[in-house]
Amino acid sequence: QNYTERYRPQFHFTPAKNWMNDPNGLIYHEGTYHLFYQHNPGGISWGAMSWGHATSSDLVHWEHQPVALLARGYPDNITEMFFSGTAVFDAQNTSGFGTDDKAPLVAMYTSHYPVAQTLPSGKTVDANQQSQSIAYSLDDGMTWTTYDSVNPVILNPPAEYSDQIHDFRDPAVFWHEETQRWVSVMSLPGLRKLLIYTSSNLRDWELVSEFGPVNAVGGVWECPSMFRLPLDGGEELKWVVQISLNPGGPAGNTGSGTQYVVGQFDGKTFTPDANSVTQANWVDWGPDFYAALTFGGLPVEDRVDIAWMTNLRYGGATPTDPWRSAFTVPRRLSLRTINGKATLTQEPILGDADYSSTHWDTLPAGSTKLDFTGKALDIVLSFPESESTQFGVIVRASSDLSEQTQVGYDFEKKEVFVNRTVSGVSGFDDTFAGAFSAPLELTEGKVTLRVLVDWSSVEVFGGAGEATLASLIFPSDGSSDVYLFSAGGSTNDVEMRAANIKSIWV
Ligand code: FRU
Numbered sequence: 001q002n003y004t005e006r007y008r009p010q011f012h013f014t015p016a017k018n019w020m021n022d023p024n025g026l027i028y029h030e031g032t033y034h035l036f037y038q039h040n041p042g043g044i045s046w047g048a049m050s051w052g053h054a055t056s057s058d059l060v061h062w063e064h065q066p067v068a069l070l071a072r073g074y075p076d077n078i079t080e081m082f083f084s085g086t087a088v089f090d091a092q093n094t095s096g097f098g099t100d101d102k103a104p105l106v107a108m109y110t111s112h113y114p115v116a117q118t119l120p121s122g123k124t125v126d127a128n129q130q131s132q133s134i135a136y137s138l139d140d141g142m143t144w145t146t147y148d149s150v151n152p153v154i155l156n157p158p159a160e161y162s163d164q165i166h167d168f169r170d171p172a173v174f175w176h177e178e179t180q181r182w183v184s185v186m187s188l189p190g191l192r193k194l195l196i197y198t199s200s201n202l203r204d205w206e207l208v209s210e211f212g213p214v215n216a217v218g219g220v221w222e223c224p225s226m227f228r229l230p231l232d233g234g235e236e237l238k239w240v241v242q243i244s245l246n247p248g249g250p251a252g253n254t255g256s257g258t259q260y261v262v263g264q265f266d267g268k269t270f271t272p273d274a275n276s277v278t279q280a281n282w283v284d285w286g287p288d289f290y291a292a293l294t295f296g297g298l299p300v301e302d303r304v305d306i307a308w309m310t311n312l313r314y315g316g317a318t319p320t321d322p323w324r325s326a327f328t329v330p331r332r333l334s335l336r337t338i339n340g341k342a343t344l345t346q347e348p349i350l351g352d353a354d355y356s357s358t359h360w361d362t363l364p365a366g367s368t369k370l371d372f373t374g375k376a377l378d379i380v381l382s383f384p385e386s387e388s389t390q391f392g393v394i395v396r397a398s399s400d401l402s403e404q405t406q407v408g409y410d411f412e413k414k415e416v417f418v419n420r421t422v423s424g425v426s427g428f429d430d431t432f433a434g435a436f437s438a439p440l441e442l443t444e445g446k447v448t449l450r451v452l453v454d455w456s457s458v459e460v461f462g463g464a465g466e467a468t469l470a471s472l473i474f475p476s477d478g479s480s481d482v483y484l485f486s487a488g489g490s491t492n493d494v495e496m497r498a499a500n501i502k503s504i505w506v
Helices: 159-164
Strands: 018-029 032-040 050-056 063-069 081-089 105-113 129-137 169-176 181-188 193-199 206-211 220-230 237-246 257-265 270-272 290-294 303-308 331-338 341-348 356-363 366-369 377-384 390-397 405-410 415-419 435-439 446-454 457-462 467-472 481-487 491-500
Touching: 018 050, 018 105, 018 290, 018 303, 032 063, 032 081, 050 081, 081 220, 105 169, 129 169, 181 220, 193 220, 220 290, 220 331, 237 270, 237 290, 237 331, 257 290, 257 341, 341 457, 356 481, 377 390, 377 481, 390 446, 405 446, 405 457, 405 481, 415 457, 415 467, 435 467, 481 491
Parallel strands: 018 081, 081 169, 169 220
Antiparallel strands: 018 032, 032 050, 050 063, 081 105, 105 129, 169 181, 181 193, 193 206, 220 237, 237 257, 257 270, 290 303, 303 331, 331 341, 356 491, 366 481, 377 446, 377 491, 390 405, 390 481, 405 415, 415 435, 446 457, 457 467
C-alpha cells in the first residue's frame, strides 16, 4: 500500500485513516516492535479513545493491525475509553494471566469513564473519572482481554488527592530487577505531580513515592515515563524521567512540550541530580513533540523514543485528511555528559537510502540553489564558523522562494533554529507561523545539523543530537527546491551528505 495524499508523511508513521494521538504500549517482543496508539476509529477528531495498533520488524516499515482495545460500547454508547498506558512482558507470569506454556503481555492503561456507573467488578465510578486498569494478551500482543473481574486495579488517587479523580492518568510500567517488583509511574496532571506505585503481580498496587512539581510547570503534566540509560556509554546507569507538559513548552512555543529529569531511582523513590532540577530540560525544542514514550523489551543501552508530532494548541486542526497526526521518527537515546550535566542525545532511525556527499570550499553570502530536490529528504550539514553569522539549508522551497522552511545555525546566539513563518498553510492557528530555536555549542570547531524533511514535517538533530526540533509544515505540493544559505558573509568548508528518503509503505 502506498499513501500519496496531500501532506501524507512518507517515512513517519501515520494511521491509514482517522485520528491518532499519544503512542502507547511500545514494546519489542519476540522479534516484533509493537506500536499502539491513542486512536479514534470513527473519525478524524479526538474521541472514542481506543488503542490502535501497528507492528514492525525494523522500526522503519510498519504494518497496520486491527484495533487492539476498542472503546467499550463503541460507537453509540461508550462507557469506557482506553486512555494512554504501556505494556510489559510478564516473563515469569507474576500476574497469573499466563498459561503453562505462554507468558502474557500485560498492558496498564487509564480507564476514562464518560458516565457514572457500577462496573462488572462491583466498583463504582463517577462521570469522567479516570482510574488505572490492566489487560493481557496471550497471542503476543495481537488480541487483548481486559481484567473485568477486578478492573480498575487502581480506582482512586491517594486520599489526600481525592479531588483529582477526574485527572489521574497515564501509567508507565516496567520491571525493576534489583527489587524484583513492577513499578508504575503515573500523573496527577493538574498538580504537576507523579505518583510511583509498585506491585509484585501487576494486579495489586501500592503507592511508594511522589515526584514533582519541578522545572517546567506552566501546564498540566501528562504521559510520564521512566527508564535507565548508561552514562557516556559506560557502566554507570542513570534514570531518566520523561514528562509531557501542556501548555508551557519551550520558549517561543505557545503550547505543549516534553521535558526530562535525570537522577537515581532505588525502586521506590526518584532522586533527581541537583543540576537536573535547575531549569527545564527539553527533550525537543521544537513545537511538535508530545506524549513521548520509549520501547520496553530492549537492552538497557537500546532506548528508542517516539513522540506524537504535533502541539496540543492545534493538534485537532491540522489540515490533513483522511488521517490526523503523525509520530516522530523513532529516536535512539543516549545520555552524555555535556557541560558537566547528563544530557539526552538522540539519533533518528531511518531505512537505507542512497546518500551522496558534496564539499564546498566556500559558499557566498546569500542563497545557493542545489541540484538536489525533493519532499522527503535526509540532509546532514557540517561546517565551521567563518565569516557568516548564520548558515543553513532552505527546504520545501517554491521556485520563487515565497514559500520555504529554513533550518540553520546562528553563530552569535549559538542556536540551531527552524523558521516556518512562510512554510505553507498555517491559518489554522495564529501562532503556527513562527521560528523556534535550541541552544547548541560547536563541537571541535564545527556545527553538525541533520535535517529530516517529510511531506509535512521537518525534524532537526543538532550536534550529537543534544538539540532537536520537530516542526510540522504544510507546504504546497510543488515546493521541493533546496538551497543552502549563508547570512552576513560567506561560509567556508561546508560538507553535505544527503539522500532522498523512500516511502516506508511500498
Ligand atoms: C495526552 C493525553 C493523555 C491521555 C490521552 C487521552 O495527549 O491527554 O494524558 O491519556 O491523551 O487521549
